[in-house]
Amino acid sequence: MLSHLHAQVLRVAIPDEDYPPYYYVLDDNLTGFSVETLQSIASELELTLEFQRLPWSRVVNHVETGKADVIPVFYKTPARMQRFEFSDESYLIDPIVLLCANPCPLQFDGTLASLGSEPVATVRHFSYGSVLDEMRFPRVDLVESDHMLFRMLLGKRVKLVMASAHTITHSSLLQQSAAEVLMLQPALDFVEVYFAFGKQQGLPAAQRRQFNQALAKFKRGERYQQLLAKYQLQSR
DSSP: TTTTTTGEEEEEEESSOOTTTBBBBEEEEEHHHHHHHHHHHHHTTTTEEEEEEEEEHHHHHHHTTTTSSBBEEOOOOOOTTTTEEOOSSOOEEEEEEEEEEOOOOOOOOGGGGGGTOOOEHHHHHOOHHHHHHHHHSSSEEEESHHHHHHHHHTSSSEEEEEEHHHHTTOOOHHHTGGGEEEEEEEEEEEEEEEEEEEETSSOOHHHHHHHHHHHHHHSSSSHHHHHHHTTOOOOO
């Protein structure tokens, strides 16, 4: 049990823009795969979760400076490893794909080079994993969320966007307009999803160990498989 947390509370920083299937509001309740995963871990450790919904830049700052304890959806990159401690295990694999307005004129072979000079619209200040972050290609950071990016694609303001395959398949906006877009295959990369804690102002090492033990136990249990099935996800 994390005995030194404030009144047994784990402060969870989550962006104020919904990001299904990971976290989103349904019937006035915050839910999602990451939320339910955290709830299972909190139950094991006898913790209460306190969710802070903030703009993305403040999410990162709050955890880094100790105003919050954990970011529930974070990709591991060399730059982030200098500032954050990551859970020992990832808890999901996120395929990063391209989404093209239909009809799509591109002859995509799985490489960004096959796109030629066509710009790829992306979310501003968002990491797509270390491989894609470091790759040079015509990338245009336009908006603050996937939802806004999908609206631009459907409005024909851009031809091509990069996003998580999970967020694409769980977007209610895209589900309503499925015939208007085409998810290009294969995926560009498969990125592991972690929980992240502040390195300088975060939870003490002993408390992170207890969190990691609870996460490992959860992943071996039936509840994890139930959540994967519920949200139509695969662990690998």
